[in-house]
Amino acid sequence: MISADIIQIIIYFTLLVALAVPLGLYMHSVFEGKQRWLKPIEGILYKIIGTDPEKEQRWTKYALCVLGFNLIGFLLLYAIMRLQHILPFNPADMGALSPDLAFNTAVSFTTNTNWQAYGGESTMSYFIQMMGLTVQNFVSAATGIAVAVAVIRGFVRKQMDTLGNFWVDLVRCTLYILLPLSFVAALFLVAQGVPQNLDPYATATTLEGAQQTIAQGPAASQIAIKQLGTNGGGFFSINSAHPYENPTPLSNLLQMLYILLIPVAFCFMYGRMAKDMRQGIAIFGAMAIIFVAAFSGTYLAEKAGNPLIADEISQMDGNMEGKETRFGVVNSTLWGVATTAASNGSVNSMHDSYTPLGGMIMLFLIMTGEVVFGGVGAGFYGMLLYVVLTVFLAGLMVGRTPEYLGKKIEGREVKLAVLAMLSMPVGILGLGCLSAVLPIGLESMQDQGPHGLSELLYAYSSATGNNGSAFAGYGAGTFYQNTMLGICMLLGRYAFIIPMLAVAGSLVAKKQTPPTSGTFPTHTTLFLGLLIGVILIVGGLTFFPVLALGPIAEHMAMLKGTTF
């Protein structure tokens, strides 16, 4: 049983890397402007935007374009959700969204969070799903990727002052990477039985004679990009646990591959951009080690099951509560770890029902900023933040001003990195603690004790980390939570992007010192270990106290026979 699980994991990981390496090299050529097979379309788009593709931008201009583009996207999305009742393609006749839900959802999809405070099939018309959500699934992902590419340019370019052109990066990413890959996946999903139509919901009579409404719609196209762009916003409420979103083992495999495909490919693209593949492999290695460790931890915790109910329900197959029997522990935990590692909000099992430790590992992956592969682009620039911090500490210990890729890490970079680092604790702890004491926040609490706290922490971590998956069991659909979690998402996205672009803007102008034996190499296993250590210690020191009150307390209590 376990050996079969291990074989599944090995197949999955091998396929993932085998696909990600060529994709990374391809992405490199896309952002170098070497892929021109859609040149005419590109040209038309640049004309519409009104940008000169040859003209590059400094970090400030780049950041302003990102913010401006996302603001417009947010306003459009907000508007169509508020006007849903008068817009077409609404066969189920759904009404306008409330202002707070529209705000929350619009923020959620523009920040690539895809937190869903609603059920898709009961709230959103086909028009919004296609014209609003799917469009943002593409462009929010493309925004993240573009920002990461710009940040990387800051690290690898020598003595320049520009980071690229945001519009060009956005267009190329969408045209050459996201659209083709989504198209392939959508076709595959349709072949596996995922619906792709504009028909009204079907009504069926069940064996017991009850009437059941069966939701359907243009699902396949949205699911493809929801995974590829680490979005995760399900077409249906229960996301990829829904048989229409994820009907077969093959659809499950494809979706799992798509969740991590671009984030993994980023490592190899980075190696190529840095003209030193070892740098990319080192980062991939650090990510992979944490990923495997996190997966193993969660898997073992779930396999061990819940001792308290072992008498009533067999825990032979592990803790199966909230998991689809067709996926079992292995595919559920792999999905869970992959999505929380990757800032993808999709689920194929209910994280709320995991064992306390299994749930904690996923929660911790989000709390560290989702840098283990991470969201498309976002994970990589998040990792670069940790790299800057690691290099700063390690660099001092070898007696030189810290350098990364030959660039000196100085006061300005440290200041900006620290600023970016603050967004997670401010969002999760700062805003999250209000919900733990304010009556208006406590309304959302559906469970008691440490488990309730875990649910709260998960919600705020998911929002701040732009993950979007929900632990469930937390009534986040209130006016207060919609607003606060919306703020968390904005904080987690832009309070991170802007300092990181500024870091890149500062680094891009620096000279590149050629490495000597006195420079500390950033491609060795030693560096890899140190990087992992810094991620775990920074994350651990920040969140250990609340984790102790949440999942750890729950775990200890479980061992003593108490449940919450």
Place this chain on the structure above:
Amino acid sequence: MSTMTKEMSLLDPALVVPALKQSFVKLNPAKLIKNPVMFVTAVVALLSTLYTLTGAGGVDQGILFQITLWLWFTVLFANFAEALAEGRGKARADSLRGVKKETVAKKLPSLDSNDWREVSAPDLKQGDIIYCEAGDMIAADGEVIDGIASVNESAITGESAPVIRENGGDRSSVTGGTRVVSDWIKVKVTQKPGESFLDRMIALVEGAQRQKTPNEIALTILLVGMTIIFLIVVATLQPFAVYSGTSIPMPYLLALLVTLIPTTIGGLLSAIGIAGMDRLVKANVIAKSGRAVEAAGDIDTLLLDKTGTITFGNRMADEFFPLSGVGAEELARVAYLSSLSDNTPEGKSIVELAKRKYHITEGQHKRPVAEFIEFSAQTRMSGVNMEDGSEIRKGAEDAILKYVQTQGNVSSATISQCRIIVEKIAKSGGTPLVVTKDKNILGVVYLKDIIKPGIRERFATLRKMGIKTVMITGDNPLTAATIAAEAGVDDFIAEATPENKLAYIREEQAQGKLVAMCGDGSNDAPALAQSDIGLAMNDGTPAAKEAGNLVDLDSDPTKLIEVVMVGKQLLISRGSLTTFSIANDVAKYFAIIPALFLTAYPSLSALNIMGLSSPQSAILSAVIFNALVIIALIPLAIRGVNYKPMSASDLLRRNLLIYGLGGLIVPFIGIKLIDMILVAIGVA
């Protein structure tokens, strides 16, 4: 400076007593705010004091009193570390100040006049001319514009043998506070009032004008960032605790905050910086800014003069190469004669070699010497004219050839034979000296550059540290290459001129490298100014001293290597203690978190892996450990982390093992021990 102040022990009461006093003086909030981490600690200590006084903390008063006491100790210990580091500099500064006080200057109205009048040293302006004769203290920094004198510079350098200072050349600079021991000089003042070398040195050793270096600033920002994160962690803990059905007493939260924020490195950071400068001063190097010292650790390329640094200043005769038909002894004899009156080290070495190898003594030569021909820049030869009319000359090949060819009776075979020997010597890195008698070439003396013992190993060390060494020499490329290979330098600049030195530095810098060099002459000034680290020799010209950002009082060019080591050690000490400080937090969490939440979730006591006796004693032990670790690390901060040159990877592995892993483990043991002691003496 060894003669001035003996190395003071850290426990010397003369250091400790004033440092204790300073620990309290430094509680002044205006001073504390410069160190944000310690400022936060002081604020917490103050709040804790208020809770102790009012009894509003909701915890056992006895425990609270102890926590408060230890919180104050944390601040005081950090102040003490800084004061102790400063104290060592102060002792030096005081003795320098003693030098400065009583100086009176003899001011001249003009260079030609000898009609001086006395003015006090502080009244001297730039451009004034002063007269200094035997016994006078030189009142200000300046340049000798007339005369020659021997000067005792022991007040500055600690070296008691007097040095010659004269106008013109590279030995024209004098320093205020030194004493003329013989003859007289006229000195043009080059300093502004109050900005003399001595003033700068005093300010430097006192740390009065100490500004934070770039890496120190960056590190401070990181520490502030961590402090903010822990502030958020601790401030939000109460709401989460309230939700969990418990309320954490405020004093405990405050204690948690102090144990988490990086007080260890925060408390020792400035001590490390001050002590680093002090180590440099002890090596007799004066840095014009801390920035320069720190940058020294980053050096990629080191430019060193061949002469005096890599080789002994003078070449030694090693062998005689006679032309065919000339006996070796004959050549040795002539060379000996030509050098008898030659007082240069080269000349002496020829006499020495002839005596040693061919037992030629003065007694064998009764033929009187009529005239000594001294070396001149025009002829580039030296020699003797004998009474019997014969002419003996020795000199560089081209000069000799020009000289013998005036006669026209030198066969081309002789010339080509001579040239072969000359080239062979040049190729092996030596200097050929052609010897003639009556315009006949007899042979060639092989003058060898003697590489200083141990220098090759030093270069190997530097290479391990990732530093490229470049030899600067006036030799031709062939000779330079041979010496470079022998000495083990990575590159060389042959036939060096100020221009090509400057060009080399610029080229390295364009590749993003940091370049260090040392120099003494005025023609070194542009290169010294261009390089990132310029180490000027104290006996050099004022222009060179002005251009460099470090001055070596011993005028020893190999000092650059020491400076690099001090710079690296400074950064390593900071990085290592930061890592140690952060790693410590893990153990502190395991001590305090179970203690805080014991009432809410008794099962969390499983996290109390140290088995601390009670929640109160756990918190108190963590606070005490946090304070004591500062004291325990003061010697390390002041002496600097032990640094042996090795590759960056090895260095990192070693320091991570000691300070990273050590930082994880040590507090577990320390806190447990303190807990056991507290229980044993019954205070917790």
